[in-house]
Amino acid sequence: MTSSHRVRVLGKEVQVRSTASAEQVQEIESFVNKTIAELQAAMKTSDPQIIAIMALLNLAESCLQQSRDENGFRRMATERISRLLGLIEEAAPRG
Secondary structure (H helix, E strand, O other), rough: OEEEEEHHHHHEEEEEEEEHHHHHHHHHHHHHHHHHHHHHHEEEEEEEEHHHHHHHHHHHHHHHHHHHHHHHHHHHHHHHHHHHHHHHHOOOOOO
16 A cells, blocks of 8 residues: 655655655655765765766666675575485485
């Protein structure tokens, strides 16, 4: 079920709809604002559009890397499970 939430990013309050809990939306809002604050401190520009674009690019990079890492882990786990099943089959007494 989706609920409506108010969040404030870059000084603008917006209403969003989400299936996430209020606590999760607050956590996301805080994470985005922290990312933006770090960029504002590191960049020479104060243009909110440039900062928003950079934040989006940084967050997208993190998401894509996490997805790649997860897929690699899944492949590795599948290979290990297959190898272990093969060893179990070899060790099992045959009927």
